Amino acid sequence: MSQWPAQSPAAMNDFYGNPDANHDGRADPAWMKANLVRVKPPYRMKWSWAGDVTTITVHRRCAESLLRALDAVARHFGSQQAIERARMHLCGGAFNFRLMRGGSNLSVHSWGAAIDLDPERNGLGRRYAESLGMMPMAVVEIFAREGWEWGGRWSRPDAMHFQAAASGAAPPRRAPVRASAKGAREALLDQVFSQRSPS
Numbered sequence: 001m002s003q004w005p006a007q008s009p010a011a012m013n014d015f016y017g018n019p020d021a022n023h024d025g026r027a028d029p030a031w032m033k034a035n036l037v038r039v040k041p042p043y044r045m046k047w048s049w050a051g052d053v054t055t056i057t058v059h060r061r062c063a064e065s066l067l068r069a070l071d072a073v074a075r076h077f078g079s080q081q082a083i084e085r086a087r088m089h090l091c092g093g094a095f096n097f098r099l100m101r102g103g104s105n106l107s108v109h110s111w112g113a114a115i116d117l118d119p120e121r122n123g124l125g126r127r128y129a130e131s132l133g134m135m136p137m138a139v140v141e142i143f144a145r146e147g148w149e150w151g152g153r154w155s156r157p158d159a160m161h162f163q164a165a166a167s168g169a170a171p172p173r174r175a176p177v178r179a180s181a182k183g184a185r186e187a188l189l190d191q192v193f194s195q196r197s198p199s
């Protein structure tokens, strides 16, 4: 069981509070003040669109967990240079009050319970392949240890995205299809088809 709520508006509001109690389509200042905190990333980060990240705005209930995950990312790569080679210094944002792209429900970012990393290489809808320089599996595993769900295995993949909420859309710990496994399956198919020799 995840320590994080299910990704339904009711469960999210119950756990994180309702960011838009007056339904004006904007985050309520009182909710923001009571719930959002600014955390300093444990290594140098840049916004993927411009400039250095001084603080990341997230919900107070998942802030420590996010910091632990980013700290583990830093320790895993071991140096700023290695972090940057893996592009894990590129932050696409955390708290952002908005609808899910192409949807009518609020994005988990609206509660400050999600973060995007390296959006450029991990664009929404892009089918995941670690070999293409997309999200390192080590980072996915680090966030999984904190119970954060990764968007890379969703039917509409969102490999930049981690959230402290359980969509219920993805099996939590299934290994991705690796290039070698895929190669083996294709080889098997080739074999099957080559057996049907043309008459």
Ligand SMILES: [Zn+2]
Binding pocket: 109, 114, 115, 116, 160, 161, 162
């Ligand atoms: Zn996201």
